[in-house]
Amino acid sequence: ALDRYAREQGLVWREDASNNDRSYLRNALRHELLPLLKRHFGPDYLHNFQKSFSDIVQAESKLQEKYLPLFRSMIRQEEGRSAVKIEPYLQLDRFESRLFWNYCFSYVYPLSFQVSGTFLQSFGKFLKHAATGRSFSIASRLKILKNREEFFFDDKSGKIPPGVKLYPGHIVAWGRFHLGLSEVADVTPEMNDKGNEEYICGDMLDMPLLVRGWQRGDRFMPLGMKRFKKVSDFFIDRKVDRLTKKEIPLVLSGEEIVWLAGLRLDERFKVTPECTRVYKLEIMKEV
Structure with a gap:
């Protein structure tokens, strides 16, 4: 031509x-x-191939429309992550499971993503036999975490952000949180009821404070206790899963943990009548 x-x-x-x-x-x-x-x-083979492909695409689209309400009912959004109930998923047959994954991956990858039979079999075994807290890798940036009756999608690198210094009167960003530190003139018991803020005694603080993520071996003295506890054990007691614990900011004074942000203050930094300086730690917002 x-x-x-x-x-x-x-x-x-x-x-x-x-x-x-x-x-x-x-x-x-x-x-x-x-x-x-x-x-x-x-x-006319090219024309016929194109027609057959068009028919397949339309059939796939109609099947997706039929199953969309079911798939949407199985998935819930939680703090930027998607969680799926394990039992309804295991009730899907092989064909429905493949459609489910195509539906899920369409939000992660711009192109069509087809799962293999080997993947479906391996993931089914993972859900049935893996212990809570175990993860299943799909791609370099996508992991699935089993958490009791659910599994979570986590489309992140999994890396904990580096630590940042926090000075009085300043607000810093760490992960999806913004934290602030300010000095206050007085504190009353009823002011300590909010989970997103804590009042601390500033007499022993080593400024600036440090905001960082959990590290293996971290320990602190939870408010109300007189002995140390591993932060990892505290997370287990609070049923904090492996992915979420990497997102929780820890506020430190020197090498000592002052506050597991939003969860628990350290006993050593609580406000007492003897404190001469009082500071307010606050989670300003989550993004």
Whole structure:
């Protein structure tokens, strides 16, 4: 077609010498595969293939529409993550499971993502036999965490953000949180009822404070206790899953934990009548 157009326009046609080199995939397809398809399926094979593909796409779309209400009812959003009940998922047959994953991946990947039978089998075994807290990797940036009766999608790198310094009168961002520190003139018992803020004795604080994530071996003295407790054990007692614990900010004075933000103050930094300086730690907002 192109060479005919060139002749009609009075143009000199030049053939690329590599066009006949069948070591190139494009040439092998053009010279070997396409003539074979034409011989077996007729001259209109491309049109017929396109029609069949269009029918498949429409059928897939109608199937997705039928199952969308079910899939949406199985998934709930929690703090930027998606959680799925395990029991309803295990009741899906192989075909429905494949549609479910296509539905889920369509929100993560811009192109169609087809799951294999091996994946479905491996993931089913994971849900049935893995202990709570275990994770199942799908791709380099996507993990699934089993958490009792549910599993969570986590489309993050899983890395804990680096620590940031917190000065009085300032607000800092750490992960999806913004935390503030301010000095107050007085504090009353009823002011300590909000989970997103704590009042601390500033007499022993080593400024600036440090906001960082959980680290293996961290320990503190939970408010109301007289002995130390591992932060990891505290998270287990509070049923904090492995992904969430990486998102919780810890506020430190020097090497000592002052506050597990939003969860528990350290006994050593509570406000007493003897305190001469009082500060308010506050989670300003979550993003």
